[in-house]
Amino acid sequence: MNQIAAEPRAFPHDGLKAGEVALILIDMQRDFLEPQGYLAGMGYDLDGVRTVIGPAQRLLGAARTAGLCIIHTRQGYRPDLAEVPAHKLARIRAGQSAIGRPGPLGRFLIRGEPGFQIIAELAPAPGEFVVDKTANSAFWGTDLAAILAARGIRALIVAGVTTDVCVHCTLREANDRGFECLLARDACGSGDAQAHRAALHMVTVEDGVFGVLADVDAIAAALDRMERAPVAPTPAPSAWQAAPEEPGDLGDWSI
Numbered sequence: 001m002n003q004i005a006a007e008p009r010a011f012p013h014d015g016l017k018a019g020e021v022a023l024i025l026i027d028m029q030r031d032f033l034e035p036q037g038y039l040a041g042m043g044y045d046l047d048g049v050r051t052v053i054g055p056a057q058r059l060l061g062a063a064r065t066a067g068l069c070i071i072h073t074r075q076g077y078r079p080d081l082a083e084v085p086a087h088k089l090a091r092i093r094a095g096q097s098a099i100g101r102p103g104p105l106g107r108f109l110i111r112g113e114p115g116f117q118i119i120a121e122l123a124p125a126p127g128e129f130v131v132d133k134t135a136n137s138a139f140w141g142t143d144l145a146a147i148l149a150a151r152g153i154r155a156l157i158v159a160g161v162t163t164d165v166c167v168h169c170t171l172r173e174a175n176d177r178g179f180e181c182l183l184a185r186d187a188c189g190s191g192d193a194q195a196h197r198a199a200l201h202m203v204t205v206e207d208g209v210f211g212v213l214a215d216v217d218a219i220a221a222a223l224d225r226m227e228r229a230p231v232a233p234t235p236a237p238s239a240w241q242a243a244p245e246e247p248g249d250l251g252d253w254s255i
Contacts, residue, residue, distance in 0.1 A: 004182060004222040006214035008204050011182045012155040016226045022069040022153045026138065026160025026167045028056060028122045029074055031115035033161070036104035038115060044191025049161045052189040053121055055216045056159055059187045060122060062220035067228050069151050070128040072118055073138045075166060076111040083134050136169035145177065155180040157219060159187035164195035171210055181211030184219060
């Protein structure tokens with residue numbers, strides 16, 4: 001049985017099966033990873049997030065080669081902040097949050113701004129999903145659950161930033177929804193080193209209550225051994241279909 005060597009147990013419990021595993025890359029956006037972006041603007045050290053770019057690239061390459069369903073997420077808000085609840089708006093107005101503040105990459109974490117886009121090193125390829133969200137969990141107010149259900153996905157490999165916030169919230173909700181989860185330990189990071197270590201530890205408590213941990217090398221090795229799923233033919237576009245999303249497009253506005 002082909003499994004990924006992980007802590008505290010191998011993943012998935014019944015072995016890797018073509019078509020049943022997806023990779024979710026959380027919020028690998030310019031606002032979180034570049035010195036001109038939101039995270040740096042909030043005063044966080046970017047070393048803890050930028051070090052994951054290389055491992056995340058290797059993970060994404062291995063997932064593409066293996067034919068996994070690949071989903072990218074982006075955190076961002078409407079330009080008028082209409083969906084931001086009152087208590088969060090109060091933090092913004094008090095200067096405790098930089099959301100919406102002008103910066104070198106446009107307004108921080110606002111959809112359509114340059115900082116909202118995924119970094120070039122991890123840009124989505126044609127056919128990969130991009131899910132835009134306004135909450136920490138990638139499931140809240142989005143069509144992520146429907147995408148996974150439509151494709152028969154049962155197990156998730158999760159990576160991205162930040163480990164202690166959006167990554168952990170997505171992992172926890174995925175676990176509650178019945179998905180078996182693996183967190184790619186060296187392909188996730190945070191601007192707070194202590195919070196990152198604690199978040200990794202919390203995955204493994206109670207014999208992996210939220211999932212398991214593995215390094216990218218172990219994940220890639222197992223994916224390389226996995227039998228490939230048949231590639232479905234791509235239907236020819238019809239006249240009424242919309243054009244593909246441009247890099248500067250606003251994306252999915254579901255909330």
